[in-house]
Amino acid sequence: MTDVPHYWYADDPSVADLLQAVRRFRRADVDMRRRMSAGMSMNGTDMQALQFVMATEAAGGHAHPRDISAYLNISTASTTKLLDRLAASGHLERATHPTDRRSVVVTSTPHAHQQIRSRLQAMHQAMAAIAAAVPPEARPALRTFLDAMSDHLDSESGVEPLTPA
Structure with missing residues (x-):
């Protein structure tokens, strides 16, 4: 490892800080989903499938088994x-x-909707309050940043395996 305080982003510490906040959020999100799934006695894949079906329905669509497989x-x-x-x-x-x-x-x-609401409503209300605290004029830029970051991560296809020393 090098003495550079930010391994990848030494040129601009504010960029490094922003990306570190994104990483912290992603870890917290993954950990929260694991805890919620375990707390509801569901494995993570089952929980993701349930969320996918509910989101598809909320968007006015129909979830097919092949869609769930692909997702x-x-x-x-x-x-x-x-x-x-x-x-x-x-x-x-x-x-x-x-x-x-x-x-x-x-x-x-x-039954699924009642179960999910009773367990996650308070968390989602708190998240909405945090989002509402973002100044309205900053929300479009934040949304653009998060969408661009998501698009980039979705486009990554992998890397070559590490090789032994």
Whole structure:
């Protein structure tokens, strides 16, 4: 390691500080999701699937098993087992697509919404209050920054493996 205080971003400490805050947020988000999943006796993948289905419904769409597989990057066999678990627990249901009788959609249940709201509502209200504290004139720039960072991270395809010394 070098004596440079910010390993990658020595030219501008304020950039390093901003990116360190992003990393801290990302770690906190991952840790929170792990704690919430464990607290609800769900594994992380099941929780992500439930969130995906609810978000798809909130956007006016229909979640299909293949969409869940793609979103989670898991096999169709793993998706079937996941959906079986969430159906058995009363959180998701499979149904025939309303306009394409050959297709299956996955829907969340009222039980799932009640369970999620009762456990996460206070956290989401606190997050909304923190976001509301950001000055309105700063929000567009912050949103642009976060969207650009997300787009960049989504575009990263990986790196070569490390080699032994």
